[in-house]
Amino acid sequence: MDVLIRMMSRIDDVLETVGSGDVVSLPQIVAIGSQSSGKSSVLENIVGRDFIPRNSGVCTRRPLKLDLIKVDRTQEIEWAVFSHMPDKIFTDWTEVGLEIVRDTERLCGTNKSICDTQIGLRVFSPHVVSLTLIDLPGITRVPVGDQPEDIEDQIVNMVCKYIQRPNTLILAVTAANVDFATSEAIKLARRVDPSGRRTLAVLTKIDLMDRGTDAMDVIMGRVLPVKLGIVGIICRSQADLNKKTTIREALEKEKKFFRSKYPSVAARSGSAYLRRSLSKLLVEHIRATLPDLTMKISLLRRQFQSQLANYGEPVKDFSGNEVKSSAIDIIDGAGYFTTDELAGGARINFIFHDTFGSTLAQVNPLDGIAPVEILTSIRNSSGTSSAVFMPDRSFCTLVKKQILRLEEPSIRCIELVQEELKRIINDALSAEYQRFPRLSNKLRDAVISSIEMRTAPAKEFISNFIKNEVSYINCKHPDFLGAKKSAISKMTGDSEHGSEKRECAIVEFLIQCYFNIVRKSIQDHVPKVIMNFIVNAVKDTLQGFLVTTIYKMESGSERNMKELLAESEFIAQQREELTHMLKAYSQAETILQSVRNETNTL
Numbered sequence: 001m002d003v004l005i006r007m008m009s010r011i012d013d014v015l016e017t018v019g020s021g022d023v024v025s026l027p028q029i030v031a032i033g034s035q036s037s038g039k040s041s042v043l044e045n046i047v048g049r050d051f052i053p054r055n056s057g058v059c060t061r062r063p064l065k066l067d068l069i070k071v072d073r074t075q076e077i078e079w080a081v082f083s084h085m086p087d088k089i090f091t092d093w094t095e096v097g098l099e100i101v102r103d104t105e106r107l108c109g110t111n112k113s114i115c116d117t118q119i120g121l122r123v124f125s126p127h128v129v130s131l132t133l134i135d136l137p138g139i140t141r142v143p144v145g146d147q148p149e150d151i152e153d154q155i156v157n158m159v160c161k162y163i164q165r166p167n168t169l170i171l172a173v174t175a176a177n178v179d180f181a182t183s184e185a186i187k188l189a190r191r192v193d194p195s196g197r198r199t200l201a202v203l204t205k206i207d208l209m210d211r212g213t214d215a216m217d218v219i220m221g222r223v224l225p226v227k228l229g230i231v232g233i234i235c236r237s238q239a240d241l242n243k244k245t246t247i248r249e250a251l252e253k254e255k256k257f258f259r260s261k262y263p264s265v266a267a268r269s270g271s272a273y274l275r276r277s278l279s280k281l282l283v284e285h286i287r288a289t290l291p292d293l294t295m296k297i298s299l300l301r302r303q304f305q306s307q308l309a310n311y312g313e314p315v316k317d318f319s320g321n322e323v324k325s326s327a328i329d330i331i332d333g334a335g336y337f338t339t340d341e342l343a344g345g346a347r348i349n350f351i352f353h354d355t356f357g358s359t360l361a362q363v364n365p366l367d368g369i370a371p372v373e374i375l376t377s378i379r380n381s382s383g384t385s386s387a388v389f390m391p392d393r394s395f396c397t398l399v400k401k402q403i404l405r406l407e408e409p410s411i412r413c414i415e416l417v418q419e420e421l422k423r424i425i426n427d428a429l430s431a432e433y434q435r436f437p438r439l440s441n442k443l444r445d446a447v448i449s450s451i452e453m454r455t456a457p458a459k460e461f462i463s464n465f466i467k468n469e470v471s472y473i474n475c476k477h478p479d480f481l482g483a484k485k486s487a488i489s490k491m492t493g494d495s496e497h498g499s500e501k502r503e504c505a506i507v508e509f510l511i512q513c514y515f516n517i518v519r520k521s522i523q524d525h526v527p528k529v530i531m532n533f534i535v536n537a538v539k540d541t542l543q544g545f546l547v548t549t550i551y552k553m554e555s556g557s558e559r560n561m562k563e564l565l566a567e568s569e570f571i572a573q574q575r576e577e578l579t580h581m582l583k584a585y586s587q588a589e590t591i592l593q594s595v596r597n598e599t600n601t602l
């Protein structure tokens with residue numbers, strides 16, 4: 001037991017340092033068997049404390065989960081806490097026993113009913129091995145009191161739920177004064193553990209066997225073989241309890257009994273031997289789980305390590321080069337996302353090609369021009385002599401008006417991109433630079449104000465671009481000339497005098513042609529202007545920021561830098577926590593290594 005205690009407490013240390021019970025599950029010991037076979041008594045002998053309620057009637061009516069927790073030897077006190085009343089500390093074991101009865105009655109009534117809601121009890125003591133023991137209601141056939149008809153099925157299901165977990169060691173308890181061949185405990189254990197790897201049989205009440213019979217055949221495995229062994233023990237009888245016999249006295253008496261009545265198997269019988277066997281099984285179990293535990297712990301340790309690496313080194317030394325290089329890193333990073341992400345950025349491209357493109361396409365070149373307007377302009381431009389049709393002059397006035405209609409969507413496009421850019425900068429900075437909120441705020445302010453500053457000239461440029469288009473209608477534009485020639489010859493045909501209707505159609509056609517040329521050019525230019533005036537400016541601003549910041553650092557105005565590189569409290573705190581966890585996990589790894597060495601020498 002000593003080795004086990006040492007190992008368990010080391011593993012406890014591991015679990016405590018890493019603060020997680022989910023990482024590993026240590027074995028649970030579950031006692032199963034018929035009612036009154038002595039399950040609670042056996043567990044009590046293992047623990048060496050008498051607070052598990054037991055008597056000759058039905059008393060274990062709910063699963064009792066007993067977590068034994070080894071505490072520092074310097075504290076001589078022992079105490080217990082129930083999970084249903086976490087604030088109350090029990091130091092009197094009689095009180096603990098009474099509370100178990102009380103809470104059982106609260107849920108199951110007073111008339112022998114059972115239920116599967118577990119009672120949780122944590123016992124803290126310097127004298128125990130850290131273990132989890134589970135005491136279950138006994139298997140019974142005939143319903144008594146308020147028990148339902150299917151009481152046997154209910155209990156069997158409940159028991160199976162506990163013992164089918166591969167991590168449990170099954171203590172199959174059978175009383176020596178019943179037929180071992182029909183033992184309910186062995187029957188159930190075999191169902192969930194057919195190979196018998198985790199079943200240990202316990203034979204109780206050997207002192208109560210009929211005169212002339214003995215337990216030798218059973219203990220030797222001649223009735224039913226049990227791979228891990230069949231251990232005969234004697235617990236305190238009801239009479240012993242009434243006489244207030246202590247566990248220590250009972251253990252002495254048990255020893256004497258086996259020496260005199262079963263000398264050939266005395267060395268492998270009794271409660272002390274049961275504890276040793278159990279301890280050996282647990283050590284083996286621990287040895288088997290160590291590789292897995294070690295792997296999990298080291299995996300988690302590596303995870304913490306890489307998380308920590310992401311947060312970077314703490315910025316403490318403000319005079320050193322470290323600060324400078326971390327500032328450069330940050331600003332470099334910012335430069336990276338603007339040049340690469342924005343220029344080819346999907347969000348901005350969408351505005352250019354989909355939003356802007358389709359708005360322009362929707363502008364109808366002839367919208368807002370009434371036929372009478374065209375006629376008037378034709379008449380005006382041909383003056384008094386109506387002999388020659390001169391479409392150019394009339395079309396020029398009309399097309400200028402239409403071109404102006406392209407200004408509004410172009411300006412709108414600039415505004416949309418501006419908004420989107422601000423959003424992108426915001427997102428990127430808050431995602432990437434949360435570590436240094438002040439620096440990132442300052443960077444954001446600089447970039448956003450430069451975006452705003454560059455927007456006005458961009459708008460002005462576009463307005464001028466449109467003014468240029470309007471100020472001179474280039475009737476000799478190569479794309480226009482061809483279209484015009486073919487249209488006029490087609491529409492006038494061989495007739496010398498074009499009718500007004502025909503002339504109108506020609507003017508309309510020319511407006512469309514010219515308008516399309518200008519529209520194409522605007523669609524091509526606006527994105528270029530935006531890139532040149534605004535998006536690239538973001539890049540310039542960042543570079544400027546970099547240059548001045550580094551210059552400031554080099555010229556020694558460190559106070560400014562100190563402020564800028566102040567970390568967010570959140571990050572600092574996260575780093576601290578991670579550092580702590582990392583240390584704990586590294587420690588856990590070391591402990592595990594030494595436990596492994598220890599098991600290898602066993």
Ligand code: GDP
Binds near residue numbers: 038040042059138238
């Ligand atoms: P459980 O229902 O299986 O939990 O059985 P308990 O542990 O409550 O024991 C039932 C009764 O049998 C109690 O009165 C115990 O004192 C008594 N008992 C248990 N083991 C022994 C034993 O080895 N010898 C004697 N004489 N009585 C025992």
Ligand code: MG
Binds near residue numbers: 053054060136
């Ligand atoms: Mg019991």
